Amino acid sequence: MTITVFDAHTLPADDNVNPYAFSVDLQGQWFLQKGKMIAYYGQISFDGIGHGPLDGLVASSFHSPLHASDWVVASGKGRLLLADRAFDVNSYDLDDGNLTIRSGNLLAFDPRLSLKQSIIPGFVTLIGTGKFVAASNGQVHFVEPPVRVDPQALVGWADCPSPCHHYDHQYLRGFLGGVRHLTGIGGASGEEHQFEFTGSGTVLIQSTEKLIAEQATGAVPDEQGVPGGSPRWSR
């Protein structure tokens, strides 16, 4: 295959270069996950979050304090190419909306959006209006609830309530299924457990069941009523 050649002017502005690389027309600042920049034209500097001059920006659009060491801010003017281990990348526009995504899949976002740690461990939520770039293992498909999704295929969801677990009770309660489930002998089909989505919105699924490694989202505040927190004075 011959290689498509781009220069500083023909690189797409805020669009995909190919299914695996995305070009950002940077005018100002963007948040990036560490190490996802592959090349750039122009004057761009990269700074770890938590530096003095970026405090204001971080305060307005970054609300995942313990997750901050995985992110950098690119500031300047130019074209910035992003990619992630040759996974498929896509950009999405949020219009006064919200989207929750697996932390490892999010590559970059426009600081007009704000990033928050989701109440679901391992996920982050983006709120507001703006563009973000996310990776998936294989192409992303959009489905609408009601839907049940394999846990490994789930990338994220937008606008609908958080999912709940669904177990195939019929199978687990049946004699053969029960024995298999308890002993592991004979193997389980691997499809007895799903995430169930209801309400209205969009669910994003990827076309493989191989996950992209998660990024630590940090521990949650240690207080009563916080899922995952360990309250000292409960019981």
Added chain:
Amino acid sequence: MQGAKVLAVDLTGDAVRAKNGSMVAYEGTMTFKKLTGGGNGLRGVVTRRLTGEQMAVMEVTGTGTCYFADEARDISLVPLHGDTLHVEASNLLCTEAGLRTGTTFTGLRGASQGNGLFTTTVEGSGTVAILSTGPAIGLRVTPQTPLQVDPGAYVAHSGRLTQQLQTGVTFRTVIGEGSGEAFQIRFEGEGLVYVQPSERDTVGGRL
């Protein structure tokens, strides 16, 4: 060409040089001969041993079609018209027999990439097949628009380019607040740089 991960080469008595062991199938009659020293004879043996830019190459001759592939990596064809292509030995799949290969010193860039201080050059006129993880992207460099590339995403370059290592290492990197983009290679001049949409694990990338 068969998709982007298998290279089909039609041979009519002529020869190509390919990465050792990259043949997956062939039709017709082919002979495979291991070349020592990356196909540069005794001088090649010595320089490649000295520089560590090891390249196991075989020469394929015959008539028919020969298919090459390497770990389902993407293959791209780069035409050369008397110019020089600089490419990492690990990214080189196949060259036409008329092309000359050699090694050059790359300086600090190689060190930051973990690929050693030397790189392979391919000179002459003909077609070169290069390997990349994900389809390669060509980026043109002009005197007005220099280009910065992450060392882990760099695959190859051609043209009259000067490269220098640019660092963003500050005291914050030392205290563990690095940007993850501590090193970049800056290309200036006139030419083409090929990058892949993924990064090798490099020393610089972990800072």
